[in-house]
């Protein structure tokens with residue numbers, strides 16, 4: 001018995017049937033004597049649909065109005081879930097992000113949680129209510145609604161668990177936990193019993209959408225143990241924590257990220273300070289770069305290639321075209337995908353990269369760029385072969401018996 005935070009993603013509340021199913025899970029937990037705070041996402045594809053609605057009106061809608069629009073998705077789910085809980089005979093109250101005390105930074109669309117004023121949450125719990133909170137949203141210092149970025153409800157849940165010192169934080173989704181690859185794409189993917197924050201953070205950052213990477217970052221910072229599990233089946237999920245039982249696995253997962261652009265800046269002078277000036281300008285505009293490659297200089301010029309997310313492409317073009325490098329040419333390719341293997345164990349196993357490259361070679365898949373760290377190896381390939389590559393690399397590390 002204690003305080004349990006339960007988060008349900010969009011597919012878990014997609015329709016009336018699913019909302020009623022969530023109400024049953026939540027009230028079962030409450031009936032066992034626990035205090036329960038529930039965080040929910042917008043139903044099904046609501047957020048995508050709202051984005052499309054905005055696109056029908058404006059090519060570049062204001063970020064403030066986008067947040068005003070997107071917050072409405074979660075408002076629908078909290079009201080419906082609170083109704084469903086009451087139908088089962090339990091007390092419940094729905095709260096929007098601001099009512100639940102979510103204070104965020106001022107930047108719309110990608111706000112960061114600064115503080116949660118927990119008074120209202122505590123007050124509602126003391127009235128024995130099951131508290132249903134809208135994920136993904138908060139309020140900034142201008143009293144405007146803000147959203148936390150796609151997948152942000154995971155972060156809302158972890159933030160509440162940290163602020164309220166909850167005993168458990170459960171992230172319910174449409175798969176049974178964290179797998180060694182996306183179980184919808186790789187049928188041999190294995191469910192992990194446990195995984196460390198660091199490995200989960202890499203998997204999430206490199207494309208495993210099952211948890212938002214900022215939620216993992218926050219869970220690590222405040223030492224909130226997470227359980228990822230299915231809202232559709234009643235089986236144990238995956239625990240995300242500081243030290244995990246390694247199960248002798250060298251690699252914990254294989255991921256695919258298709259939100260990648262390969263940017264080549266051709267014909268810049270082969271002199272000191274060029275890379276500094278370019279990346280300094282990119283950083284000033286908040287353009288995050290990942291894999292970087294610089295060619296050997298020839299005839300006094302060189303090329304610099306890097307990867308970034310697709311939403312940065314216009315900014316990068318503008319920066320380079322308005323730079324002091326008049327002869328520089330920018331080439332952008334978004335038909336690429338980043339495939340990665342992640343695992344803390346690989347640091348001491350020199351063969352990991354070779355094994356990954358062999359699997360790609362056997363499938364005739366060309367590697368365009370490579371980057372490594374102690375716990376991951378990433379390669380950039382043609383987007384067309386992304387799923388084939390994940391399956392092949394996964395099979396190399398997790399052979400089917």
Ligand code: ADP
Nearest residue numbers: 009010011173177178179181182184208209210
């Ligand atoms: P929710 O709506 O519950 O937040 P998401 O769609 O954001 O759910 O995340 C769950 C999805 O993440 C799964 O349906 C699955 O296809 C995908 N996924 C990708 N990689 C993994 C992985 N390694 N383990 C589990 N699920 C994964």
Ligand code: ASP
Nearest residue numbers: 041047136150151152153
């Ligand atoms: N509804 C938001 C989204 O679709 C937030 C979330 O689901 O976590 O990104």
Ligand code: MG
Nearest residue numbers: 009151209210
């Ligand atoms: Mg999600």
